Amino acid sequence: MKRAYYSSSIDDFCKLEPDQILGQMTHEHSFDLTAFQRDAWIEQARLLKEILPNHKGKLYFELSIPRMGRRIDAVVIIGPVVFVIEFKVGATTYEAADLDQVMDYALDLRNFHEGSHHVTLVPILVATKAQEIDNKPNSLPEDRLFSPIFCNSENLDDSINRVLNLQLEQSIDCDVWEGSGYKPTPTIIEATLALYNGHSVSEISRSDANTVNLSETSNSVAEIITRSKKYSEKSIIFVTGVPGAGKTLVGLDIATTHIDPKDELYSVFLSGNGPLVKILQEALARDKVARKAGEGERIRKGDALSEVKAFIQNVHNFRDEGLVDLSKPPIEHVALFDEAQRAWTKHQTIKFMREKKNQPDFSQSEPEFLISCMDRHPDWATVVCLVGGGQEINTGEAGISEWFEAIDHSFPHWKIYLSDRLTDSEYGAGEIVNKAKKNPMVAFLPELHLRTSVRSFRSEKVSLFVKQLLDLEEEAARENLLAIQDKYPIVLTRDLDVAKNWVREQARGSERYGMVVSSQAERLKPYAIDVRVKANPVHWFLNGKEDVRSSYYLEDVATEFDVQGLELDWVCMAWDADFRYGNENWGHWSFRGTRWQRINKPERQMYQKNAYRVLLTRARQGMVMCVPEGDDSDLTRPREYYDATYNYLRRLGIYEL
Secondary structure, eight states: OOOEEEEEEHHHHHHSOHHHHHHHHHHHOOSOOOHHHHHHHHHHHHHHHHHSTTOOEEEEEEEEETTTTEEEEEEEEETTEEEEEEEETTOOSOOHHHHHHHHHHHHHHHHHBGGGSSSEEEEEEEETTSOOOOOOOSSOOTTSBOOOEEEOTTTHHHHHHHHHTSOOOSOOOHHHHHHSOBOOOOOHHHHHHHHHTTOOTTTSSOOSTTSOOHHHHHHHHHHHHHHHHHTTOEEEEEEEESTTSSHHHHHHHHHHHTOOTTSTTOEEEEESOHHHHHHHHHHHHHHHHHHHHHTTOOOOHHHHHHHHTTTEEEHHHHHHHHHHOTTOOOSOSEEEEETGGGSBOHHHHHHHHHHHSOOTTOOOOHHHHHHHHHHTOSSOEEEEEEEETTOOOSTTBOOTHHHHHHHHHHOTTSEEEEOTTOOOGGGTHHHHHHHHTTOTTEEEOGGGEEOSOOSSTTOTTHHHHHHHHHTTOHHHHHHHHHHHTTTSOEEEESOHHHHHHHHHHHOOTTOOEEEEEOTTOTTOGGGTOOTTSOOOHHHHHHSOTTOTTSGGGSOSOBOHHHHTTOOEEEEEEEOOTTEEEETTEEEEEEEETTEEEEOOOHHHHHHHHHHHHHHHTOEEEEEEEEOOOOOTTSTTSOTHHHHHHHHHHHHTTOEEO
16 A cells, blocks of 8 residues: 555654645646646645644555545544545535545455455545534444545534544554555446546556456466567467456556657557547547646547547448558568457458458458468567457357467467466357367467456456356346345336436446346337437546536437446346347247247357346446336236346345335
8 A cells, every 4th residue: 555655653753844845746746737736735734733632543644545546634643543534635525526536545445455345434525715514423424434524624623533533443554554464456447537637557456366367367468479570470469358357457557568669669549439449539538638637737538539439439440541552561470359259250240341442352351361461471470369258249240269260260370379268158168178179370369358347346257247148047046146236236127217216326436327127128218218319438437427418317228239348336237128038938029010020040149148248247346126016907017028038137135125
């Protein structure tokens, strides 16, 4: 936890003048110090020096929260309490965004810092010139995490003392607290911002015994890239894993390590997931504008977008550039393909090229063409495929096998790296591994497969539960649910309003919640859910609680195409009759015109099942499933279409609201 600009015992802090403390903090600050920041630090130090002399403990100024790319103004440990303090020097009001900010800091410590899992945490917002509001606590919350306390410069001392006067347990050992592990699990948006701004994957990812260390996987990929350059080799690396295991995080870490075009290892992060690309580009651009503003520099968001688009690109743009000159290699030597399982089959690619790109003689699958672009380099190249199992959700998506077929058919000189622990049925992996063992160009590295989901940081077994639920393994699913439900609530209801209220009540700070549905859920319209009205994923994922277009409003819904590769803290999932339980099996249906039509093609059935897999694995902290009652007076949604699904979920032991 040695991530603070300044830390010391309260006794030592009180002996120093504010200017001395400022000098130490300025030395650690890597940017030009603005007059506003300097004056704020001096005022913070002055206030705390006035109120802390009668207390024992430790103080930290500007404590880094790498997951969020932010710093806490002050953390003060007194007796059994960790006070998390955000100062707004000169502020005359308590802003909702500032309250969310300090609550987010406290939640980060509670969730990801081992020394803070069970201590009393008190977030405090100090708007120095605001009016006094009496919201001081009179009792200890059940989970020992207080709601934010409002203070000004006059009553901060009273607020701290009122908390300390509550009946609390023994004092915190500050050295043990400081030395405790910090094991964050960022969202993909948080991770992208943190990595792009210079943090390493080790700073923002878990590294405990229950998970494969993402740093180990990332380092392994980096070593292969270095070897390929040194020996002028062409190599392809498959990083595989369950939903939420951190595959994209590994890819972003590699990409951000070499984002300078002057670097001979210049790399690009590519994804065919349009919403994900737009969201990450927009998030990086907004962050860059905000950071520059904080440093006293104004830049246009359009200029910031131009810069980040060189780092994260849509794979289709990369493909189209490769069509311009079939002999010219791309400028990048390293190409990272996110969700590589979604690359198109040969049939789908040829059809698209003929109809949309005026390429009548095109004869390759998308994986084969993408590898051929990198193969144009005369010396070396590396392709990194980030592959999720059971994630193909659209027509023509090939899965991992198409990449292997392309290599066998056209690139036998390429070295292949994958994990021998790749056994999940969703990959068709048994056949792939057995075939690969006969290929002398294949090297097996176990760390390239990530078997544990870290998205749902409260329980790594959520993705397994979802797999068991979808595979109708009732006994295993019931047993697994018992193991996770205390840490990761999964609840069930038939009332959409009840479901919406549940996610609102669970979320604290800026924890994001939203409603997701299948893209085929066309008979939820009576509940004001129309999947044909497309939400803007940038607004949905990035905008705040005050914006009706954001996920927080629970009005616009996101489908599997919008949320794949992304996540929410709390999910409200509405379940329609397109994927319904009956006769001890799943029924697959599509609504056309005025009635449901059965889906018979195995490929389309797989896509639909995978769509629900995506929807059910988006929540980091918990979810509610709403299976509506149906209406027997409506021939398109009689109760029988929904009752069997609801009863199946209830049999698994899911708690009913």
